[in-house]
Amino acid sequence: MSTIDHKATAAAILPLVGGAANVTSVAHCMTRLRLGLRDRSLVRDEELTALPAVMGVVDDDTYQIVLGPGTVARVTPEFEALIAEAPVTAEALADRGAAIRAERKSRNATPFKLFLRKIANIFVPLIPALIGCGIIAGLNGLLINLGWLPSVTPALAAMASGFMALIAVFVGYNTAKEFGGTPILGGAVAAIIVFPGVANIEAFGQKLSPGQGGVLGALAAAILAVYVEKWCRRVVPASLDVLVTPTLTVLVSGLVTIFGLMFVAGEISTAIGDFANWLLASGGAGAGFVLGGLFLPLVMLGLHQALIPIHATLIEQQGFTVLLPILAMAGAGQVGAAVAVYARLPHNTSIRNTIKSALPAGVLGVGEPLIYGVSLPLGRPFITACVGGAFGGGFVGLFNMLGDKVGSTAIGPSGWALFPLVDGNKGLGETIAIYAGGLLAGYAVGFLATYWFGFTQQMLTDLNTAPAEDAPDAKQREFSPAGV
Known part of the structure; x- marks a missing residue:
């Protein structure tokens, strides 16, 4: 033939x-x-x-x-x-994005990434409380600076700080639940860390401090409690289980926590805070450029989940995480890239409609519709979006190096949704202005990089066509499928 x-x-x-x-x-x-x-x-x-x-x-x-x-x-x-x-449409890109998402999910089923997913499952349920308390803390700080409502600000401070004072207990509870233990026992062991009475205990030649080790200590203590509990379930007779298992779980895990984990986790937590401050103080724009540019690929690989305990540790230590505003610039690059795709494909109404519907969510920090519906299936615009994020991160990192720390009091939101949670070591207006400048840099560079380098000529020829239902020969033209 x-x-x-x-x-x-x-x-x-x-x-x-x-x-x-x-x-x-x-x-x-x-x-x-x-x-x-x-x-x-x-x-x-x-x-x-x-x-x-x-x-x-x-x-x-x-x-x-x-x-x-x-x-x-x-x-x-x-x-x-x-x-x-056949012309590429929003449906085709959505299918292609779904295929990429499914492939990524299958690749993420490694022991290490499954462990990271467990860590994420521990902290994600805490995000609503972190956001709510963070916004209240920001409002309280604004009222104090303005000298308004002095009789109300102590109450707001209690609302904002109460959860953070006990966050170790919630981490312990969720950790035991996620690792297959009894949640309340994980919370009970983690509660030791924040109990004021530990100030009377000496370990490694120094007095312990309430809260020493923070969320990392609570995480380790609760995991240990799960293993002790499971061992007890295997060896303790059923008739004694209700008495012996919880007692041994709290006793053994508690002693190890007090005379080991609190000190070790405290040293690790301090090292994380010192390293983050050093990285941005000395690396500045370069560190911000790398962090902002690599965050979208980290999300694709599932490795961003490893950052959640680090964010929580920084918030617990310093009141805010300096990493999140820089990483949030990846979303700004994504928004700029999507606007460029919209401008470069004036005849593909299907893709443009997808962008119009997903762009408001992207501006507010919800990037998945744009990532999986537009930039990632197209390929090159995903890379240029990362470039935009890198420049936005570099902008914020530069000011960190100059002494203007920009942080977030909670984990989760990005884009414009992060504005109520922005905090730093200078005035609120200055901190917000730096974050806004980073977003504008991410938007602008993401747009320009995508507009000029996000498409080959062949891509423009293939993509810049009206969808089949708008064409006069619609019966003869079909949509492009996913992954082909």
């Missing part, structure tokens, strides 16, 4: 399987063209089997068209080429 025949066969098959819009994946084995389909009901089986080159069809996990050895290897690339020629 000649090349033209192979192309004709592919062209005959495509409309009979529902068109390019209905195809989500293309592969072949020795004899079969294997297609992933969105809607199986669109396939016209009888007409397919009537084609001269088709020997039969098999409906399995994928829809399989039997073409025979040799023929299938030649028809498949022609089939893929026909699909690639």
